[in-house]
Amino acid sequence: MYAEMDDFYQRMKNRLKQCRKERNDLEEILAFYDKVLSAQHETQEETPLPEIDLAEEQIEVRIAEGFPLIESGNFSVDSNSSDRLFRRLCQISETENPVLASAGKALLAALDSGTLETAELSKAVLQNRVETIEGYAKDLEVPLPVLQALAKLSIQPSLLATVAIVGKSSELNKWRYGYCPICGGLPAIAALVGEEGKRKALCSFCGHLWWLPRLVCPFCDTESQEDLRYFFGEGDDLYRVQVCLQCKGYLKVVDTREGGDLMALAVDDVVTAHLDLLAEEEGYQRKAPRLWGI
Numbered sequence: 001m002y003a004e005m006d007d008f009y010q011r012m013k014n015r016l017k018q019c020r021k022e023r024n025d026l027e028e029i030l031a032f033y034d035k036v037l038s039a040q041h042e043t044q045e046e047t048p049l050p051e052i053d054l055a056e057e058q059i060e061v062r063i064a065e066g067f068p069l070i071e072s073g074n075f076s077v078d079s080n081s082s083d084r085l086f087r088r089l090c091q092i093s094e095t096e097n098p099v100l101a102s103a104g105k106a107l108l109a110a111l112d113s114g115t116l117e118t119a120e121l122s123k124a125v126l127q128n129r130v131e132t133i134e135g136y137a138k139d140l141e142v143p144l145p146v147l148q149a150l151a152k153l154s155i156q157p158s159l160l161a162t163v164a165i166v167g168k169s170s171e172l173n174k175w176r177y178g179y180c181p182i183c184g185g186l187p188a189i190a191a192l193v194g195e196e197g198k199r200k201a202l203c204s205f206c207g208h209l210w211w212l213p214r215l216v217c218p219f220c221d222t223e224s225q226e227d228l229r230y231f232f233g234e235g236d237d238l239y240r241v242q243v244c245l246q247c248k249g250y251l252k253v254v255d256t257r258e259g260g261d262l263m264a265l266a267v268d269d270v271v272t273a274h275l276d277l278l279a280e281e282e283g284y285q286r287k288a289p290r291l292w293g294i
């Protein structure tokens with residue numbers, strides 16, 4: 001299990017390295033991301049694998065009926081390791097990134113004085129209680145997207161540990177929905193894989209990868225082909241944006257036959273922020289939350 005997770009971090013780092021060579025304009029955020037990945041990788045080794053109370057029969061029934069296996073609020077977070085990681089990410093923010101420096105400093109001070117409880121913060125992220133996080137952000141005079149991103153990044157090793165266990169079930173291959181079979185999250189980004197170019201989606205909450213049904217909008221389930229279109233970024237075959245005229249949703253897609261790495265889609269989500277802008281300018285909306293609103 002840990003070997004697989006090591007492999008994941010290695011591939012994320014390799015992809016990030018490639019992107020840093022090509023995208024000087026994003027150097028600041030990508031250098032920060034590199035440090036974040038190293039800190040997460042170190043934390044992963046200290047994060048125990050959770051006990052998952054899900055019998056194979058339960059998994060079978062839930063998958064057959066279209067119910068995700070675990071509600072996001074019920075994911076277990078190892079508070080010791082996520083606490084340490086949150087503090088580490090605040091330090092990295094303070095010392096490595098000019099845009100995040102003052103937020104990092106304010107958060108460290110709040111941790112030291114006890115005005116910020118990471119356990120409370122993690123719970124709010126799991127249960128998607130934005131008003132709690134907003135309350136902290138306001139009190140501590142830290143931008144909300146920064147606090148949200150740091151809080152989410154600090155619990156990712158715990159989420160990954162859960163996904164590493166639950167994702168093993170072969171039942172998951174029977175899932176045919178646009179939302180994540182493990183947590184119900186929406187796709188952050190997707191990839192075209194194999195010669196036929198089947199789509200695999202990356203969950204915006206738990207990071208699980210699952211097969212998306214073909215020729216269907218993952219957000220509104222429409223199969224009306226004239227409403228499903230796509231466009232490419234300028235001079236770029238690697239990425240396309242699939243859009244739905246019915247629900248106005250869009251999904252960025254990496255064509256892994258052209259490059260990139262299926263295991264590192266989260267990196268491509270960051271480096272294609274320009275495509276999010278383009279899609280929004282065209283009147284489409286990103287349905288899944290964006291991790292890096294910073």
Ligand SMILES: [Zn+2]
Nearest residue numbers: 180183203206
């Ligand atoms: Zn998920």
Ligand SMILES: [Zn+2]
Nearest residue numbers: 217220244247
């Ligand atoms: Zn749609």
